[in-house]
Structure formats: C-alpha cells, structure tokens
Amino acid sequence: MADYDLIVLGSGPGGYVAAIRAAQLGLKTAIVERENLGGICLNWGCIPTKALLRSAEILHYMQHAKDYGLAAENIRADLDAVVKRSRGVAKQLNQGVTHLMKKNKISVHMGTGVLTGPTSITVSSDKGSENLNAKHVIVATGARARDLPFAPADGKRIWTYRHAMVPGEMPTKLLVIGSGAIGVEFASFYKDMGAEVTIVEMLDRLVPVEDADVSAFLEKALKKQGMTILTGAGVQALSSGANGVSAEIKDRDGKIHKMDFSHAIVAIGIAPNSENLGLEGLGVAMTKGHINTDGLCRTNVPGLWAIGDITAPPWLAHKASHEGVIAAEAIAAELGNKDVHPHPMDAKNIPGCTYCHPQIASVGLTEEKAKAAGHKVRVGNFPFIGNGKAIALGEAEGFVKTVFDADSGELLGAHMVGAEVTEMIQGYTIGKTAELVEGDFIHSVFPHPTISESMHEAVLAAYGRAIHI
Amino acid sequence: MAIELKMPALSPTMEEGTLAKWLVKEGDSVTSGDLLAEIETDKATMEFEAVDEGVVSKILVAEGTEGVKVGSVIALIGSDASDVASGANAPAAAPTPAATPAPAPTPVPIATPAPAPIAPATSVASGARIKASPLAKRIAATRGVDLASLSGSGPNGRIIKADVEAAGSATAAVPLAPAATAAPIAASAAPVTAASAIPDFGIPHEDIKLSNMRKTIAKRLTQSMVEAPHIYLSVDVQLDALLKLRGELNTGLADRGVKLSVNDMLIKALALALEAVPQCNVSFGGDVLRQYHRSDISVAVSIPGGLITPIITDAASKSLSKISTEMAELAERAKAGKLQPHEYQGGTASISNMGMMGIKHFTAVINPPQAMILAVGAGEKRPYVVDDALAVATVMTVTGSFDHRAIDGADGAQLIKIFKQLVEKPMGLVA
Numbered sequence: 023m024a025d026y027d028l029i030v031l032g033s034g035p036g037g038y039v040a041a042i043r044a045a046q047l048g049l050k051t052a053i054v055e056r057e058n059l060g061g062i063c064l065n066w067g068c069i070p071t072k073a074l075l076r077s078a079e080i081l082h083y084m085q086h087a088k089d090y091g092l093a094a095e096n097i098r099a100d101l102d103a104v105v106k107r108s109r110g111v112a113k114q115l116n117q118g119v120t121h122l123m124k125k126n127k128i129s130v131h132m133g134t135g136v137l138t139g140p141t142s143i144t145v146s147s148d149k150g151s152e153n154l155n156a157k158h159v160i161v162a163t164g165a166r167a168r169d170l171p172f173a174p175a176d177g178k179r180i181w182t183y184r185h186a187m188v189p190g191e192m193p194t195k196l197l198v199i200g201s202g203a204i205g206v207e208f209a210s211f212y213k214d215m216g217a218e219v220t221i222v223e224m225l226d227r228l229v230p231v232e233d234a235d236v237s238a239f240l241e242k243a244l245k246k247q248g249m250t251i252l253t254g255a256g257v258q259a260l261s262s263g264a265n266g267v268s269a270e271i272k273d274r275d276g277k278i279h280k281m282d283f284s285h286a287i288v289a290i291g292i293a294p295n296s297e298n299l300g301l302e303g304l305g306v307a308m309t310k311g312h313i314n315t316d317g318l319c320r321t322n323v324p325g326l327w328a329i330g331d332i333t334a335p336p337w338l339a340h341k342a343s344h345e346g347v348i349a350a351e352a353i354a355a356e357l358g359n360k361d362v363h364p365h366p367m368d369a370k371n372i373p374g375c376t377y378c379h380p381q382i383a384s385v386g387l388t389e390e391k392a393k394a395a396g397h398k399v400r401v402g403n404f405p406f407i408g409n410g411k412a413i414a415l416g417e418a419e420g421f422v423k424t425v426f427d428a429d430s431g432e433l434l435g436a437h438m439v440g441a442e443v444t445e446m447i448q449g450y451t452i453g454k455t456a457e458l459v460e461g462d463f464i465h466s467v468f469p470h471p472t473i474s475e476s477m478h479e480a481v482l483a484a485y486g487r488a489i490h491i
Numbered sequence: 492m493a494i495e496l497k498m499p500a501l502s503p504t505m506e507e508g509t510l511a512k513w514l515v516k517e518g519d520s521v522t523s524g525d526l527l528a529e530i531e532t533d534k535a536t537m538e539f540e541a542v543d544e545g546v547v548s549k550i551l552v553a554e555g556t557e558g559v560k561v562g563s564v565i566a567l568i569g570s571d572a573s574d575v576a577s578g579a580n581a582p583a584a585a586p587t588p589a590a591t592p593a594p595a596p597t598p599v600p601i602a603t604p605a606p607a608p609i610a611p612a613t614s615v616a617s618g619a620r621i622k623a624s625p626l627a628k629r630i631a632a633t634r635g636v637d638l639a640s641l642s643g644s645g646p647n648g649r650i651i652k653a654d655v656e657a658a659g660s661a662t663a664a665v666p667l668a669p670a671a672t673a674a675p676i677a678a679s680a681a682p683v684t685a686a687s688a689i690p691d692f693g694i695p696h697e698d699i700k701l702s703n704m705r706k707t708i709a710k711r712l713t714q715s716m717v718e719a720p721h722i723y724l725s726v727d728v729q730l731d732a733l734l735k736l737r738g739e740l741n742t743g744l745a746d747r748g749v750k751l752s753v754n755d756m757l758i759k760a761l762a763l764a765l766e767a768v769p770q771c772n773v774s775f776g777g778d779v780l781r782q783y784h785r786s787d788i789s790v791a792v793s794i795p796g797g798l799i800t801p802i803i804t805d806a807a808s809k810s811l812s813k814i815s816t817e818m819a820e821l822a823e824r825a826k827a828g829k830l831q832p833h834e835y836q837g838g839t840a841s842i843s844n845m846g847m848m849g850i851k852h853f854t855a856v857i858n859p860p861q862a863m864i865l866a867v868g869a870g871e872k873r874p875y876v877v878d879d880a881l882a883v884a885t886v887m888t889v890t891g892s893f894d895h896r897a898i899d900g901a902d903g904a905q906l907i908k909i910f911k912q913l914v915e916k917p918m919g920l921v922a
Contacts, residue, residue: 093544116648140748303746304747305747305812306742307813322813322816324820325746360526361524363524363646365644365645365646429633430626430629430630430633431629431650432626456625457624457625457626457627457652458624458625458626459625459626459629460845462625462627484636486853
C-alpha cells in the first residue's frame with residue numbers, strides 16, 4: 023500500500039506547480055525539499071534578481087530625471103538596502119508557497135531525498151530519516167551553476183549568480199564570464215549600480231541563443247552604456263587574491279590579455295542536479311546528466327517522471343511549471359481520471375525573457391534557424407522609434423522582429439529587444455500556440471498608445487505594409 | 492441551427508467503423524470534451540469526444556450499426572433544447588450505410604466573408620463545424636487534405652498542424668497500398684474479401700459476425716497473398732549462446748525489474764540485420780521502391796479475437812532493456828485494446844513468434860506494405876552437428892517471408908544469414 027499517489031522530489035517552479043496540480047486532481051501528494059520551498063527560482067533566481075534589477079532601474083531613472091524635466095539630487099545607491107529588499111521579496115514568495123502547500127493539503131517533507139526504487143524515496147535531514155513510497159514519483163531537482171573547471175567560485179572574489187545576489191561588497195570593476203541571460207542581467211545590474219563591467223563571451227556574439235539582430239543591438243546598447251564587450255574570447259585562467267581577481271583572456275585573434283578585476287561572476291551555464299539521487303541504480307536514461315523524457319514527461323522507468331531543468335532544454339522556470347502540469351495530469355490519467363487530457367508541449371512555443379537593460383524577449387525560431395530548417399521566410403522588423411508610446415516614455419531604443427513561413431503564414435519566431443518586451447512576448451506565444459497565421463495577427467486590434475503596437479507593425483512589416491515606417 | 496455530427500476518422504486508414512455504443516441520448520446536453528459514443532475501428536474501440544456544445548437533437552445512426560462511412564452524419568446537435576423538436580423534422584436522415592454507397596464527404600460550402608486582403612482564406616470546407624487552427628486549415632487547403640476526415644489532437648479536439656501533417660504523410664504512403672486505393676468503395680461496401688457464400692449442408696452451426704479487426708485481418712492478408720509473390724527462406728539457428736547471455740543479462744537486470752525474453756533479443760537481431768542488409772528494409776510501391784532509413788519492427792501479438800502488431804520504432808538503436816520494457820508495455824496495452832493508431836500502424840518489417848506454442852516451423856504472411864516478415868519457431872534441444880560431432884544443442888528454425896517483387900532471393904538469404912550470425916554470436920546485440 024503506497025503512502026501517496028504522487029511524491030514530487032524538489033519544490034522549485036516545476037515541482038511545487040506539479041504538486042498543486044496533482045492535488046487539484048484529487049491525488050494524495052507529497053513534496054520533498056532539501057532547502058527552500060519554491061526552489062532556486064523564487065529564492066535565489068528569477069524573482070530576487072528582478073527585485074535587484076528593479077532597484078537598478080529606478081536608480082537609472084533618477085539619474086536621468088533631467089531628461090524628464092525633473093530634478094533629483096544626492097542620488098545614492100545603498101547596496102545593503104537593495105539586497106535586503108530583494109531578500110524580503112524572496113521571503114514573501116517562499117511563505118506564499120508554504121501557504122499554497124497547506125491550502126492544497128500537500129504533505130511537505132523537508133530533507134534530502136534519495137530514490138531507493140522507482141517510486142520510493144528516503145528523506146534524510148538533521149532530524150532523522152523517513153521512507154516514503156508512492157504510485158508515481160516526479161523528479162524535479164533542477165540544476166545549479168556550472169563552475170569554471172580551473173577556478174571554482176569561492177564566494178569571495180569569484181561569484182556564481184548566488185553570490186552575486188547577496189554581495190558583501192560592491193564590485194568596482196566586474197568581470198562577467200558568459201553572456202547568457204544570467205550573465206547579462208548581472209552585468210546590467212552592477213553597471214547601473216555603478217560598477218565598471220566587462221563581459222567575456224566565448225561565442226561570436228552576445229546572448230547567442232537569441233536572433234543575431236538582437237545580439238547586435240544589445241552589444242551596441244551595452245557598449246553605449248560603457249561596458250566592455252569581448253566576444254569570441256575565452257577566459258583561460260582566473261585567480262583570486264586578497265584585492266581582486268586576475269584573468270587571462272584570449273581574444274578573438276588568439277592574443278592573451280592579462281586583466282585585473284575586483285570581482286568575477288561565472289555564468290557559463292548550468293549543471294543538472296542528477297547526482298546522488300539514486301537515478302543510476304534505477305537505469306534511468308540520461309543525456310549528459312539530464313534525464314530523457316517523452317512528451318508527457320515519462321522517463322524510461324515506469325512510475326518515474328521528470329520535469330524542468332533536470333530534463334532537456336530550454337532550462338526555464340515556466341517550462342518547468344508547464345511540464346509539472348502536464349506530468350500531474352498524465353499521472354492522474356494513468357490513475358484513472360478520464361477528464362484530463364494532457365498535451366505534450368512544443369518547445370518552439372516556449373518564450374524566453376532576459377531582464378538586462380534593454381530587455382530581450384523571444385519565442386520560436388531565429389531567422390537563421392528558420393532558414394536552416396528549410397523554411398522560405400518573410401521577415402518583418404519594426405523599430406521603437408516609430409512607436410509613439412515608446413517615444414513618450416523616453417524608451418525609443420528597441421525593435422520587434424517577426425519571422426513567418428512564406429508559404430503557410432505560420433509565425434515561426436518573434437524577437438524583441440527594448441522596454442517592456444518581456445511583458446509583451448506572451449501575445450505572440452498565444453498566437454503561436456493557437457497556430458494563428460499572419461492574417462489573424464493583422465486583423466487583431468492593438469490598443470493605442472502602447473508599445474505593443476510595435477508587435478502589430480512588425481507583422482505588417484513582414485508583409486510589406488507597416489504603417490509607421 | 493443544428494450541427495451535423497459526422498463519423499470521425501479515428502485513424503489515418505479508417506474508412507468505416509461500427510457505432511458500437513451511444514453514450515448520450517437525444518435531449519442530452521453536451522459540451523466540448525464530453526464522450527459521445529464508442530466507435531469500433533478496424534483495430535480498436537475508441538471513444539468519440541464532442542468538439543461542439545449543444546443538445547443532442549437527433550440520433551441518426553443506431554448503436555450497433557456496422558460499416559458507417561467516415562464523414563457520414565450520425566447525429567444532429569442543436570444549439571439549445573428547442574432544437575430537439577426541430578431535430579425530429581430534420582432533413583432526410585443519413586443514409587443507412589450498408590444499403591447505399593458511401594456518400595462522398597461533400598463539404599457544405601458556406602458563404603465565407605470577404606477574403607482577407609493578404610492571404611485569401613481558401614474556402615475551408617464547412618469551416619464552421621470543424622474545429623481546426625488557422626494554420627491547420629491553411630496547410631490542409633494547400634495540400635488538399637479534407638479536414639472532415641481528421642480527428643484533432645489539440646485542446647478540445649481541435650485539429651492542429653501536426654494532425655494535418657500526419658494525414659499528409661499517410662496520404663503520401665497510400666500508393667504503397669494499391670488495393671486500398673484502387674476500389675475503396677467496393678472494398679468497404681462489399682464483404683471484405685471475395686469469399687463466396689458458405690453452402691449450407693445442414694450441419695448444425697451458428698454464424699458469428701466478423702469483428703472489424705477480423706475483417707481487416709482478412710482483407711490485408713488476402714491482399715498480401717494475392718499481390719505479393721512470397722518466397723520463403725528457412726534456416727536453423729543455434730540458441731545456446733543467446734540463452735546463456737540472456738541468463739547473465741537478466742541476473743544483472745533483475746534489480747531494475749527488467750526481464751529480457753528471447754523474443755526481445757530476436758527483435759533487436761532482426762533490426763540489426765535489416766540495417767546490415769538495407770535491401771530488405773523496403774516497401775514495394777508499384778513505380779517506386781521505398782528504402783527505409785530506420786528499422787521499425789512490428790511484433791505480432793495475439794489478442795482476444797485476433798492479432799495486432801505494436802511497433803518497436805528504431806529497434807536497431809535501442810538497448811535490449813529498452814526494447815523489453817517497451818514491448819511489455821505495448822503488449823499489455825494491446826491486450827487491453829488501448830493502443831493508439833500510431834503504435835500499431837507503420838513498421839518496416841515484422842516478426843511473429845510461435846515458439847511458446849511449441850511450433851517447430853511455420854511461414855508467415857507478409858504484412859503489407861512491408862516486404863518481409865520473420866516467422867520464429869520453438870527453440871528445442873535437437874541432435875546437432877557441432878565441430879563434426881553429433882551433440883545436443885538448442886536450435887530453432889526461423890523462416891523469412893519476402894515480397895519477391897521487392898527483394899531478391901540472394902538479399903533475403905543474406906539477411907537471414909546475418910540474423911543467424913547475430914543470434915549465434917549474440918554479443919553483437921549488446922554492443
């Protein structure tokens with residue numbers, strides 16, 4: 023007799039959402055968490071960084087008060103207070119998840135869980151250990167920052183995102199290694215807070231998963247803010263001293279530069295938390311430490327499911343949450359619920375958002391990838407300078423780009439950079455999920471005055487009929 | 492305004508089905524996602540979900556009716572209860588399927604609003620009644636796929652791009668099954684095979700109605716024997732090494748709850764042999780020979796009332812334990828009648844094993860449009876010459892049936908030879 027219908031291992035945005043959805047469907051559900059309910063996302067990731075970036079943004083506006091006809095004097099940033107606010111936001115949400123678990127009658131087991139079979143888990147904490155078993159188990163243990171092999175983060179001078187979120191001191195001269203979402207967000211934060219920032223990216227452009235036009239725009243914008251951008255460059259050595267770090271950086275021409283910084287942030291990607299969970303002993307199929315799953319999040323071991331960063335990319339919180347819902351519904355269906363109809367997710371419909379300054383948001387294929395996949399494309403591009411609201415806000419830098427399949431009118435991808443774009447991308451995401459074609463977007467009425475009118479114009483532009491350019 | 496509820500195509504090859512059971516009655520309100528009826532297709536019984544909402548105003552095809560053509564109207568759904576009354580006066584009920592030839596699923600043209608300026612909405616057949624995404628409609632119109640013939644896999648049964656593309660590829664495959672296209676109406680309206688009536692000699696008997704599965708088996712096997720000249724190549728295969736390896740592997744796999752069967756290992760051996768002799772991994776298509784780049788093995792599974800062939804896709808690149816767990820799961824669902832169409836339709840070659848029934852040797856009928864099937868007999872201890880001396884060995888006899896239009900005898904023999912080598916020196920199966 024199983025203790026539970028479902029045990030979820032890990033309570034990040036994948037795990038806790040899966041648990042709630044399962045509870046809604048009447049499953050007797052437990053969740054196991056070793057550290058904080060809500061996982062990295064809302065304790066150490068997405069949410070607290072947004073709180074930091076908000077402070078930086080307001081500081082930026084205050085410094086530019088004059089542009090808006092206002093005067094502000096003695097503007098100072100109090101790093102400790104900024105960090106304190108960020109931690110307060112994280113704490114509030116952590117308590118929110120605690121409340122949601124209680125409300126949905128989900129049994130919370132704090133401790134480190136190890137699978138002793140496909141559907142049994144031993145949870146150990148300093149209070150002792152307990153054995154749990156269930157009809158199904160979802161693994162949602164997420165991932166962590168990947169270290170540089172030759173210079174592991176020490177939290178003093180060499181930081182991961184986690185150290186960078188609760189800095190003991192303000193960096194004066196910061197090296198950011200890696201220009202994915204995490205790298206450029208911290209680069210933006212510390213730049214706005216007053217640090218001198220250098221970004222080193224191994225590939226030939228910033229934010230390499232984004233469309234090349236977005237990368238080019240971002241590089242220009244960050245350079246204009248005063249950042250040093252080194253693309254096609256690699257950090258070959260990094261050593262931490264009492265007063266800072268020294269780095270050996272090989273530039274795109276192969277020349278080695280020795281440079282000193284006060285701090286370095288390593289943001290070169292993630293490593294899955296798949297070790298010491300008992301997965302190997304169960305014969306769970308994995309690719310480079312990430313668990314292989316089917317469209318409904320099943321692993322190759324019956325009864326064992328996996329969602330989120332522990333599975334295939336994209337490694338994003340909202341992808342994990344959506345997989346949590348799919349897995350919970352598929353499990354309910356297996357346990358006899360006939361009213362749920364889970365649908366596999368299409369990775370091409372998962373949006374991505376980066377909260378650097380300017381913001382980036384995108385969904386679907388880049389122009390390059392669309393062409394490589396054999397599509398004949400129609401591309402539309404609309405700059406914010408043609409949008410009234412953006413000018414009124416003083417945020418006229420940015421653009422929206424659309425990529426359509428020329429034959430079918432399918433929106434293959436959309437790419438945006440500039441103010442508020444992270445709040446707008448969902449419009450295209452809904453359109454892609456509903457499989458709308460160009461005519462549907464064209465016939466939709468976009469409210470005036472909003473920056474979202476640029477989204478309409480970018481569709482019109484792809485068909486040669488944009489109004490404001 | 493009543494909505495016509497049409498017989499759905501629950502699989503790409505379905506032409507007609509049995510309306511096994513109504514799950515609603517006249518006057519019932521239905522909303523999208525409600526189960527309306529159970530439809531028996533050629534292979535399985537499937538549930539038919541509502542995509543529209545309203546009140547069932549008239550049931551036009553009684554439950555238990557066989558041979559209901561895909562696309563024919565089976566019930567009317569009104570927008571509210573008042574339609575129940577008017578439903579009684581509904582225009583001529585749908586034709587009784589058995590009596591009249593299949594009505595072509597004529598789309599009812601609906602006046603469409605002025606076409607969109609850029610891409611005129613290509614008149615989507617009876618668009619108001621079919622839930623399909625704009626993109627699915629567009630692609631269907633371009634490729635000439637009739638949306639009414641599809642069932643949707645999107646939310647609330649909506650037809651999405653993937654459904655149209657799947658139908659598109661099924662259509663492309665049609666030329667490989669000439670009989671199916673040559674006379675679809677005749678084939679489905681008349682008894683499935685040209686078997687003449689059974690004379691009555693006064694022997695006490697009863698006549699049992701054929702299930703749709705039985706009809707499909709009869710139709711396809713007849714088609715195979717009539718159209719595909721079969722050649723049969725048999726060989727004896729020594730099993731001792733494979734049995735020993737299986738024992739060792741199973742000791743190691745016991746903790747994972749995996750137990751390899753001999754058949755699991757033979758599936759892999761056949762797939763590897765097909766990769767080595769791609770000339771045998773083909774379909775005969777009249778004007779073309781289709782050469783497959785992947786070995787998907789259909790495995791004959793006996794189920795109550797017939798037989799079904801769930802598929803191990805890409806078996807050559809799967810581990811034995813993966814094949815074993817997949818096979819166990821597929822066989823279990825096959826026996827429960829719960830396989831999805833894509834899990835048993837397709838495959839590039841088949842394997843049929845009657846060893847567990849003690850059959851020493853048999854020949855199997857090719858499963859078209861495939862071009863080969865391997866019939867596996869029982870492994871038994873036999874006197875066997877090993878190193879020029881008479882010894883006792885565990886030996887089985889396997890027989891490949893090949894479509895001689897597509898596969899030459901020498902290529903078939905090469906396939907059987909490599910299969911034998913893989914079984915007798917089985918480390919290749921785990922490498």
